Amino acid sequence: xxxxxxxxxxxxRRYVTGSVLATLAGLVxxxxxxxxxxxxxxxxxxxxxxxVLMGVAIGKLGAQHAIQRFYPHGGDRxxxxxxxxxxxxxxxxxxxxxxxxxxxALIVFDxxxxxxxxxxxxxxxxxxxxxVFSSLVETVxxxxxxxxxxxxxxxxWRWLELVLMLGAVIFLSHTAVAAxxxxxxxxxxxxxxxxxxxxxxxxxxxxxxxxxxxxxxxIYGMPLxxxxxxxxxxxxxxxxxxxxxSGDFADVGIYSIGAALAMQVSTxxxxxxxxxxxxxxxxxxxxxxxxxxxxxxxxxxxPMTYAALGCASLVWCFGADVIIALSGHSKSASGPVFALxxxxxCLQPLLLISGYGLLLEKRSHKVLALMCATLxxxxxxxxxxxxxxxxxxxxxxxxxxxxxxxxxxxxxxxxALLQLPDGRTxxxxxxxATACVATVMLTGAFGLAPGWPRLLIGSAxxxxxxxxxxxxxxxxxxxxxxxxxxHRTGAA
Numbered sequence: 001x002x003x004x005x006x007x008x009x010x011x012x013r014r015y016v017t018g019s020v021l022a023t024l025a026g027l028v029x030x031x032x033x034x035x036x037x038x039x040x041x042x043x044x045x046x047x048x049x050x051x052v053l054m055g056v057a058i059g060k061l062g063a064q065h066a067i068q069r070f071y072p073h074g075g076d077r078x079x080x081x082x083x084x085x086x087x088x089x090x091x092x093x094x095x096x097x098x099x100x101x102x103x104x105a106l107i108v109f110d111x112x113x114x115x116x117x118x119x120x121x122x123x124x125x126x127x128x129x130x131x132v133f134s135s136l137v138e139t140v141x142x143x144x145x146x147x148x149x150x151x152x153x154x155x156x157w158r159w160l161e162l163v164l165m166l167g168a169v170i171f172l173s174h175t176a177v178a179a180x181x182x183x184x185x186x187x188x189x190x191x192x193x194x195x196x197x198x199x200x201x202x203x204x205x206x207x208x209x210x211x212x213x214x215x216x217x218x219i220y221g222m223p224l225x226x227x228x229x230x231x232x233x234x235x236x237x238x239x240x241x242x243x244x245x246s247g248d249f250a251d252v253g254i255y256s257i258g259a260a261l262a263m264q265v266s267t268x269x270x271x272x273x274x275x276x277x278x279x280x281x282x283x284x285x286x287x288x289x290x291x292x293x294x295x296x297x298x299x300x301x302x303p304m305t306y307a308a309l310g311c312a313s314l315v316w317c318f319g320a321d322v323i324i325a326l327s328g329h330s331k332s333a334s335g336p337v338f339a340l341x342x343x344x345x346c347l348q349p350l351l352l353i354s355g356y357g358l359l360l361e362k363r364s365h366k367v368l369a370l371m372c373a374t375l376x377x378x379x380x381x382x383x384x385x386x387x388x389x390x391x392x393x394x395x396x397x398x399x400x401x402x403x404x405x406x407x408x409x410x411x412x413x414x415x416a417l418l419q420l421p422d423g424r425t426x427x428x429x430x431x432x433a434t435a436c437v438a439t440v441m442l443t444g445a446f447g448l449a450p451g452w453p454r455l456l457i458g459s460a461x462x463x464x465x466x467x468x469x470x471x472x473x474x475x476x477x478x479x480x481x482x483x484x485x486x487h488r489t490g491a492a
Contacts, residue, residue: 008300009484011147011276018151019267022158029162036174052124056131057228059099062221063091064139069359070217071143073283084202086213092136099129123180130187137194140202143279150275153190161186223368230371234378234401238394241382246390255391257327258337266345269311273304273349277356285360290416293360297353297419303480304353305421308346309429310466314459315342317440321455329451337395344399348406350421355409357417366412374405425474432469436462 066087072079103125110117141150165182172178238259243252277300284292315322319342320335327334358366378401385393410418420426440446440462448454471478 006145006147008276008280008296011145011280012272014147014151015272015275016268018154019272021155023264023267025158025162029166036169052128052131054229054232055124055128056135057232058225059095059128059132060135060225061091061095061218062223062225063087063095063136063217064221065224065359065364066091066217066221067136067139068143068278068282069220069362070213071140071282071286073286078208081203081205082208082210082213085204085208086210087217088136088140088202089204090209090214091217092133095132096129099132119177120180123177123184127180127184127187130184130191134187134191134194137198140198142275143282145279145283147276153193157186157190160189220362220364223364227364227368227371230368230375234371234375237375237378238382238398241379242386242391242394245383245386251391254331254333255337255394257331258323258334258339258395259341261322261326261334261338262341262345265311265315265342269308269346270349270352273353277353281356282360290357290360290414293357293417294419297356298422301350301353301419301421302425302476305350305425305429306470306474306477308350309433310463310470312343312346313433313437313466314462315339315346317437317445317462318455318459321451321458324451325455332450333391336392340392340395340399344402348402351406351410354420355406355411355413355418357413358409360417361414370405370408370412373408374401377401377404428470428473432466432473435469436466439465 070083070087072083075083106117106125109115138150138153141153161183164186165179168178168182169175172181239252239256242255243249277296281293281296284296316339319339320332323335323338324332358364378397381397381400382394385396387393389396410420440458445454445458446461448458471481
């Protein structure tokens with residue numbers, strides 16, 4: 001349960017590698033699936049896939065958040081057994097009991113009413129507890145900083161799923177049933193490995209059952225279940241309001257293309273960062289206190305600020321060219337959507353890391369309140385700005401509500417846990433980024449044609465110029481790079 005501690009940079013590199021390899025599997029499966037399944041079958045697959053995500057989010061009962069926050073770092077065998085019993089096995093048993101009751105009710109309803117659900121529906125029902133179990137196991141792996149194991153299992157699962165799902169569709173039937181059957185088989189094979197890992201690492205003891213500990217975990221985690229559901233609502237609200245106000249699905253498509261690509265940026269600038277940061281922050285808070293968490297933030301924020309400003313500059317200058325290069329000139333209207341939404345996804349994590357601490361202080365209700373306020377602000381601004389600015393009104397609303405959420409985290413977090421980027425780093429990064437963006441704008445992106453020419457030559461020039469300038473201006477960053485190279489050389 002306690003592997004040698006890796007650095008936060010090592011964890012981040014592993015999670016990024018895993019995300020890249022999983023994304024590559026998606027790039028392989030998407031064109032094949034869209035060609036082999038007709039619109040009806042693909043629609044069935046996507047429809048039920050969306051519902052299983054929501055069902056799993058509810059079925060976890062917030063236990064993944066409780067596991068992350070209450071794991072007894074540095075605890076003895078008794079405390080680890082108590083943790084496993086009350087915050088892993090008991091929530092899992094409650095979730096399975098609820099699932100069993102729901103499943104029986106659905107079977108009785110299906111039999112009594114004479115209605116017959118799609119076979120995919122029953123496959124999704126079977127998959128739900130499997131996904132709940134795998135999510136909780138992965139959370140334990142992350143909280144114990146087993147980032148290598150998380151990366152390997154995640155990538156293996158995604159590629160095994162790809163092979164079995166495509167194999168079923170190609171060789172058995174061009175239907176959603178075959179596709180989901182392949183996915184279900186892949187999940188079952190991986191879960192066999194997870195069960196063996198859990199049996200070795202997590203002990204259950206009847207004598208360790210402690211209802212107050214279970215209740216504390218559920219009270220902490222349940223608001224974060226609602227938080228996840230609101231996060232899903234935030235993703236869909238813009239699209240719903242664009243359609244409701246403009247009445248045009250074409251506008252929804254323009255927004256969706258740019259926003260979906262911006263979410264890919266968020267995978268590397270936000271999700272993987274927090275996968276690496278959160279377990280370490282929780283361990284340090286429990287074992288060493290708030291000062292150690294602030295020290296971790298300070299180490300992370302210096303390189304992260306330079307990377308975030310550089311990435312934001314790149315997306316702002318050449319985001320439209322990414323859309324044209326990938327989707328053609330006919331989709332160029334989505335370029336500004338991706339440019340602004342991508343910049344937001346690059347910069348927001350800086351403030352979220354700076355203000356991280358409400359969950360460390362067990363203030364999950366405040367986190368829920370912030371998400372509710374963000375959803376309200378986003379909805380009101382959409383209502384005001386979509387009629388004025390069209391699709392970009394929704395992007396402006398998302399940018400403002402995202403900024404409010406990030407700033408509010410910094411304002412509400414206890415001062416002992418607040419750590420903003422240092423002034424020298426912030427000023428250097430902002431100054432160099434501004435100079436690079438101004439140069440691109442004033443030169444008309446060096447006179448290059450939109451699309452691949454601007455994207456390849458222009459973005460490469462900006463990366464080289466930005467990187468060279470920040471390295472020249474900040475000796476701390478140069479030393480960090482040298483230390484990283486020495487570490488890599490020594491590891492090799």
